[in-house]
Amino acid sequence: MFANNKITYPEIASYVLMGGALLVVLMNGLLVALLAGLLVHSLVIVLSPKFGEQVGKGRARIVSVSLIGTLIITVLTLAVWGAITFFQSEAGSTHAMLQKMADIVEASRSQCPQWVCSHLPDNTEELRELITNWMREHAQEAKSLSTDASHTLVRILLGMIIGAMISLHRPNSALSAPLAVALLDRVKTLSRAFKKIVFAQVKISAVNTLATAIYVLIVLPLLGINLPMAKSLVVITFVVGMLPIVGNIISNSILVIVALPFGLAVAVWSLVFLIVLHKLEYFLNAKIIGTQIQAQAWELLIAMLVMESVFGVAGVVAAPIFYAYTKQELINRQLI
Numbered sequence: 475m476f477a478n479n480k481i482t483y484p485e486i487a488s489y490v491l492m493g494g495a496l497l498v499v500l501m502n503g504l505l506v507a508l509l510a511g512l513l514v515h516s517l518v519i520v521l522s523p524k525f526g527e528q529v530g531k532g533r534a535r536i537v538s539v540s541l542i543g544t545l546i547i548t549v550l551t552l553a554v555w556g557a558i559t560f561f562q563s564e565a566g567s568t569h570a571m572l573q574k575m576a577d578i579v580e581a582s583r584s585q586c587p588q589w590v591c592s593h594l595p596d597n598t599e600e601l602r603e604l605i606t607n608w609m610r611e612h613a614q615e616a617k618s619l620s621t622d623a624s625h626t627l628v629r630i631l632l633g634m635i636i637g638a639m640i641s642l643h644r645p646n647s648a649l650s651a652p653l654a655v656a657l658l659d660r661v662k663t664l665s666r667a668f669k670k671i672v673f674a675q676v677k678i679s680a681v682n683t684l685a686t687a688i689y690v691l692i693v694l695p696l697l698g699i700n701l702p703m704a705k706s707l708v709v710i711t712f713v714v715g716m717l718p719i720v721g722n723i724i725s726n727s728i729l730v731i732v733a734l735p736f737g738l739a740v741a742v743w744s745l746v747f748l749i750v751l752h753k754l755e756y757f758l759n760a761k762i763i764g765t766q767i768q769a770q771a772w773e774l775l776i777a778m779l780v781m782e783s784v785f786g787v788a789g790v791v792a793a794p795i796f797y798a799y800t801k802q803e804l805i806n807r808q809l810i
Contacts, residue, residue: 488656496796501699505709507629510666511637517542517640539638546634667767667798674762679715685751699740701732767798
């Protein structure tokens with residue numbers, strides 16, 4: 475049965491090197507760089523055939539990389555410009571934000587228990603003092619968080635650049651070095667597994683967005699609660715939903731913050747809704763992604779549980795991709 479599927483020493487070496495590389499990625503915070511690189515590489519591969527007829531196959535990938543690079547630079551520029559404009563405006567001033575927070579606290583005061591309300595600040599000055607003292611006490615943690623965020627952004631950008639460079643590189647068709655051939659096969663399998671997960675994540679994000687849209691555009695208005703920027707919130711949920719787990723945390727936080735001015739009860743119920751949706755996403759991930767990679771839901775849930783226990787949040791994000799890659803390799807070797 476396995477007569478024609480005998481494994482060679484270069485192939486063994488390629489499996490060991492790939493496994494070691496993936497372990498290093500997880501243990502040294504390089505997962506975001508890997509995902510960014512794989513994303514850009516996959517986008518170039520998908521877009522290139524669409525430009526092939528207009529500019530020729532030789533230039534199609536260059537055009538795709540240029541388009542993706544322009545889009546990324548435009549988005550980053552608009553984000554920075556928007557942030558600077560907001561904080562320079564009256565709405566983004568320190569006094570305006572403190573006043574808004576004080577209004578939220580005041581609106582929640584009549585709905586929270588007495589033992590909670592007794593610890594809330596009474597005015598903007600007390601709120602300012604509370605925030606100042608908290609920042610002073612946690613200055614080191616804030617500095618560390620800022621440094622980590624900067625490192626993460628740099629790794630994402632470097633990952634994108636590396637992914638673009640690799641997508642422009644065409645392996646020599648006459649490549650004969652056995653280890654190089656085996657390593658190229660490992661990388662191709664990982665890339666294919668990543669693309670399957672990405673397409674599955676789009677479906678998951680669409681389901682999450684639909685549930686959020688029903689809640690903020692139908693359920694809450696029927697209760698007489700009209701959240702500001704509700705439609706924008708739905709769009710944000712879909713966009714950040716492309717990020718496994720982390721995207722949900724971002725959209726959840728925004729929804730709860732937007733709901734706070736309407737009272738503590740609305741914010742709490744929104745949080746409960748999001749927690750339930752977040753927990754259901756584990757099973758949704760397992761079902762949709764499992765279909766893409768030919769795996770049962772329980773297989774992926776076990777992989778996510780084990781990876782989370784060993785590597786934390788990064789393990790949960792990486793679990794579907796790494797499991798899809800591992801299973802595809804086993805299928806290719808006709809072991810399962």
